Amino acid sequence: MIFHDSIQEAKQYGRDAVKEMTARNIPATPDNYAVWYAYVSGRDPDLSRMISILDGNGQSFTAAICSDLYNKSFASGIDEAALNATTDRIESEMKRILSYVGEAGQGAANYSTTLATAHGDILDSKNVESLTSAVTKVLTETRKMEEMNKNLEHQLANSTDEIGQLRDDLEDMRKEAMTDALTGIANRKLFDMELRDLAKEAQETGDELSLLMLDIDHFKKFNDTYGHQTGDQVLKLLASTMTKTVKGDDIPARYGGEEFCVILPGTNLKDATAVAENIRQRVSSKTLVNRTTKEDLGKLTISIGVGQFDLGESLADLIKRADQALYEAKHSGRDCVKTQNDIGANTQTFN
Template sequence: MNDTKTPVFSCPEEQKVFSRVYKYADMATRLMEEHKTPPFPNTYALMYAYASAENDDIVGIVDNMLERGDLSAYEIDEVYSNHLCPMQDQAKREKIGERVEAQISSVLDLVGTGVENSDQFETVLQQIGNGIGQTTSIDQLSAAISNLMSENQRMAGQSRKLSDGLKESRKQIELLRRELEDVRNESMRDPLTSVHNRRAFDIKLAAELDAARQNNSGLCLAIADLDHFKRVNDTFGHRIGDEVLKVFANIISENIKGQDLVARYGGEEFAIILPATDLKAASILIDRIRLQTFQRKLVLKGSKKPLGDISASFGIAQFVPGMTPDNLVELADQRLYLAKRQGRNRVQAEDCETNAA
């Protein structure tokens, strides 16, 4: 007996919508199988977006990735973070915005009620005042005073309600502000290593380059690349490779100052922005990071099997007037590749070849 249920659609238009959804879902699954991509939610979301062809940028990027055969988990996550997560971040911000609007509406209602009560209280006071002026007996005066006290108590109660309501709204708005800040911070972080991502790097580099230009201050950029990282992944698996990335990111983070920024720039590449820093100071700092990385002897949990030497190569560029962010990145990249050619596990801060580190 076939237990498969046929979906019931309320109208032909609904049937068309579901048909498209099923079609794109099937295409996404086939693409994942054909290209042996990691079977993760991010991969499916990216392939579904590619199949639906609703975003030209995603279609172009995935076309290039398929052509290069470059469908690693990191590259997929990078595209997902840069092109699909912003949509989710925007949705989160919109929801928070709706809640802020609701709180503002509540505040306006409270203020409106307060104004209305105040006007009523003023009217009653005026009436009581006029009545007191016309009293001819102790009983009339006593009744007027009793009326005044009753109205005063009513107004005091309304004032307390208004104050409590405004305090609660203020608390809720502050909570929403923090939620909005959390969403913004999440969108600027690499989910694996928790350091900043490429988007945060681009924003920070542009800002620091403008500051260096305006203040005539120092600025250096270092780009780091873990040596033979593919060998780690191939030998021990991607999960261990991810742990190595976290360790390296942590070593960098522990050595930089508050005004500096480290970002995951690519798969195993990291970028370090060093404001108010000259080339000599940057070289000393980056070499300390290089040495600590090489000296960190990593072993597998349980078996205690050593991973072998983990090292990184670095290229450093110093900002000079007239440079753009792209110029600075390109120069740091060139010096990184020069460090690689000279044997790796070294810091390159010049355009010419130097002795081994």
């Protein structure tokens, strides 16, 4: 999670985080501090919802619950049990391969000794019988070596297949850890990684890079009226529309709650604004209908802020600028696109 707070904001959030932990008798460990800093700053709607539910149910914030909150919001997202199991399988397979190679090496050494002995026997042979015996010994050991090599080839082929499967398993785990479970698009962790890498690339090449920040208008009211399940369907609809609208190397991602982002490499502010407007129009053109009751749920609208990366600036500045443009869109009637050029002098960050 990227924090882009001023020194004064960070101090206040830090004090508020400690106050919240103290009120709930939660030890101020680094992991817990990260959770409650994010909570009081209000930048992670999913985390805020989880804590509100726990508070509403009167649950105590045990070590297990605190650990779960941290893992859901900050950890890598990889199932540790599955990762450990895969690691154990890789270690086991490597030991098997080393065993195969060791056996083959010993067999090759024995074969070499046999050939050296047979060579001497052949040179010392005085008759056909002794020569035949020496040649037969070489033939027998050669066949043994051939059979051993066949077994080694078969064993190594099996190990290759197993390692290939393990590689695929690890790739699946990596993708799962970087994908938003509800919408199927990039999650916050992958967004942070991709934005960092693309900004670094832009620094090196001088290419343009833009960022869209999207927020569903009146989503809380929609959720309260129709329920979280319907709200989840709306989130999936927006993610699907974004994915179908963007092209090439563009990266749509869920930033948190009802906020989404699109990273647009090789795109200037003008073209990024056109992409944003295209997304907005496609979303607003859809009519929401409850599939079960056939109830007309009205129109879905979104507000979008657009920022362009300035070479040499921090990513926090880019995100904050796009966030401020989103704030302008929200306070200009919603269902519109605003860019960093529209930011007013008194604009504050919209969370």
